[in-house]
Amino acid sequence: MFQLAQMQCSVRVQPKDWEKTRTQAITDELNKKYANKILHNVGLCIQVFDLLHVTEAVVHLCQDGAYQVTADFRLVVFRAFTGEILTGTVMSASPEDGLRISMGFFDDIYVPLACMKPGCVYDQGEGVYVWKYEGEDLFLDRDEPIRFQVLMDDFVDVGPVAELHLAEGKELPAPYTITASIADDGLGLLSWWDQADEDDEAADEDAGEEEGDEEPL
Numbered sequence: 001m002f003q004l005a006q007m008q009c010s011v012r013v014q015p016k017d018w019e020k021t022r023t024q025a026i027t028d029e030l031n032k033k034y035a036n037k038i039l040h041n042v043g044l045c046i047q048v049f050d051l052l053h054v055t056e057a058v059v060h061l062c063q064d065g066a067y068q069v070t071a072d073f074r075l076v077v078f079r080a081f082t083g084e085i086l087t088g089t090v091m092s093a094s095p096e097d098g099l100r101i102s103m104g105f106f107d108d109i110y111v112p113l114a115c116m117k118p119g120c121v122y123d124q125g126e127g128v129y130v131w132k133y134e135g136e137d138l139f140l141d142r143d144e145p146i147r148f149q150v151l152m153d154d155f156v157d158v159g160p161v162a163e164l165h166l167a168e169g170k171e172l173p174a175p176y177t178i179t180a181s182i183a184d185d186g187l188g189l190l191s192w193w194d195q196a197d198e199d200d201e202a203a204d205e206d207a208g209e210e211e212g213d214e215e216p217l
Contacts (some may be wrong), residue, residue, distance in 0.1 A: 001084060004049055004074045005042050009033070013057075015065045023051060026071055034075060036105075038175040040155050043079030044106055050074055078106060080150040080178050087190070089142045093129050095122050101146060101180065108177040111148060115181035117188060130190070138192060145190040148180040 009030060017025045027048050034045040052074065057067040073096040080086065087107060091102040099111040113120060123139075132168040140146070156173050182188045 001054070001078060001086065002008065002046070003040070003043065003077055003079055005045075006072070006074050007034075008072050010068060011071050012066050012068045013155050022054070022057075026051060026054060027073075030071065030073060035211065036043060038155075039077070040175070042197045043077035044176060046076040046078060046105075048073055049076050080153055082150055082152060084150045085115070085147060085187070086180075087145060087147050088149065090128075090140055090142050090146050090189075092142065093122065093127060093140065099129055099140060099146075099182070101148060105112055108146070108174040110177060111180050113181055115151065115183055117183055131192075138189070140189060146182065147183050147190060147193075148185050149184065149187055150181045151181050153178045 005182050011026050011029045013025045013029060017028070020028070030048045035047055037045050039045060050073065052072040054072075055070045057069050059065070059067045086103065087102040088101040091107060093099050093102045097110055097115075098113050099116065101105070101109040101111065103109065112120070113129075116129065117131050117133070120129050120140075121132065122128075123130050126139065128142070129140045131140065154177050156175055156177075158172050186193060
């Protein structure tokens, strides 16, 4: 889920930040540039992990007095891998996009209807998906914790089309999306499986009591 990506970047530190240590000033500038940004084919940047190497500073005395360095560093990035099982919360549902899941820091996770459990249908009135299981209607309500398995991830380079979409009033495509499944056993709302575990424990206790009540031969 979380990985380290090695990067190199030119960093400019303004005079107002000279009171910071060199490491802290450079790290802060890198976090301003990368934190919460999607890097194409890399993932969602979380924060700088460490600095590997920093060149000697070049001070621009005739400009703004800032100094400039080139830094080799490592970033903590979020990128899900195929087959990984993760937990999030139900964010929304629609017939077009299926189920949308949020992990708090990342919201573009989608479960299409074909990747839900057999018997799942979209309830137009409630605006949610329902799993019809053994005569019961199990609702996938918003904000419910949910366990899912990653099927694939997809990066879209939105740079070349960004201005065109904005000019036409269109919404920009998400630069990074995850397609997931909740079809297998153990996947889906956590409450489904918590209740199943409780029922199994109760059945085991009842079976134990019955064995204890049997008369010896």
